[in-house]
Amino acid sequence: MSDNRVHLIYFSPTGTTRTTVNAIAKGLAPEQTCDHNLTFAFDAQKQHLADGIAVIGIPVYAGRVPVDCLERLSAYTATDMPTILVALYGNREFEDALVELRDVVTTQGFKVVAAGAFIGEHSYSTPERPIAADRPDAEDVQAAIEFGRQVAAKLAGGNHDTPAMDGNVPYKERVQFGGVAPETNPATCILCGRCAAVCPVRVIKLADQVDTQADNCIMCTACVRACPTGARVFNHPLIEERRAMLFKNCSTPKAPKLFL
Ligand SMILES: Cc1cc2nc3c(=O)[nH]c(=O)nc-3n(C[C@H](O)[C@H](O)[C@H](O)COP(=O)(O)O)c2cc1C
Known part of the structure; x- marks a missing residue:
């Protein structure tokens, strides 16, 4: 890899996004990894990242980037920094999350060179109603490492183009959360x-x-x-209903979708 530092910038309450961005970093094989965990960055300080490559990861919430991620990500700027995007979703759909993330980080000076939609155990998965349980698994991690290697090869070849990726603009309407909690x-x-x-x-x-x-x-x-x-x-009737729907319709394992 030409640039020897990787910035991992992610929001990951249940850890699956974190596992995936770390696996991609392994494939990039940097000399140095800088960890920017936004999960507990309550008062994120403004930061301009000067050099290296960024891997920016978010969990998909209702087909979009969670609002808290956007707020915390807004502290970061860069100047054309080659950037890999990760949308981590619970085996339903990632919908417009990747294109939204692409548009947001591009305005902040990141240059998107690759993107991937990876699968993690759904937040509402339970032992009785498993939904993508225990993912990312060994195969997912291997796919993420290999993806990192492929991006490193793309950059080494001087190609910094932003690939086309799945998702629509305008994005689907944001679902308002609140009022329901464990x-x-x-x-x-x-x-x-x-x-x-x-x-x-x-x-x-x-x-x-x-x-x-x-x-x-x-x-x-x-x-x-x-x-x-x-x-x-978390057994609120609305969540029980959602869990049953996901278990019924989203139990067939999906594969990561990569955009290079
Ligand atoms: C409020 C909420 C909305 C979610 N919406 C989606 C969705 O639209 N599609 C999907 O496949 N998974 C969805 N998920 C599941 C998460 O994307 C998934 O559990 C992810 O692995 C969480 O990432 P983390 O482990 O880094 O926190 C949702 C989870 C929550 C909590």
């Missing part, structure tokens, strides 16, 4: 605070019980995954 069973909660610690939007407070401000919850389920006793659950 709940805690006080009988099994040990008040350890893991749920509050992993919440990327800080809506969980601990007192003599766990208090969740549902209005600002982004429904990422990081708190559910982190709970050591299974006290934290």
Whole structure:
């Protein structure tokens, strides 16, 4: 690779986007990796990235880039930095998330040279109703590493063109979230605070019980995954309905889709 530094910029409440951008970085084989984890970047400082390659990863929420990602990403600018985009989705569809991400980061000075839609375990997956459970798996990680290698070869050949990618402009209408959030069973909660610690939007407070401000919850389920006793659950009727639909219609494993 001609440029020896890779900037990993990602938002990843349940870790699948993070795993994927790291695998791509492995394929790029840089001398140095700079980690910009936006998941807990509550007061992200403005940063102009001077040199290297960027890998920018986001989870797909309702076919779009989550609003919190856009806000946190807005702290970053660059000057024509070669950039790989990753949209991580839960085996339903990624719809307009990649083209939206492309348009946003391009205005911030990143030069998109490749993009990939990868699959990760759906946030609403449960052992009873698995949806892309345990993905990215070994095959996904290998595909991401190989993708990194291919992008490195493209750049080494002097090609910095932005590829065509799936998605529509104007983007699909944004779905408004809020008012629905995971709940805690006080009988099994040990008040350890893991749920509050992993919440990327800080809506969980601990007192003599766990208090969740549902209005600002982004429904990422990081708190559910982190709970050591299974006290934290997301079984709201709207989510149960969504989970059943996803389990029924989106259980056939999809393959990563790459744009070079
Ligand atoms: C609010 C919300 C909306 C989602 N919308 C979609 C979607 O439109 N298509 C899809 O395939 N997966 C969707 N997912 C699943 C996530 O994209 C998937 O779980 C992803 O792996 C999460 O990334 P992370 O592990 O980096 O947090 C959604 C998840 C949440 C929480």
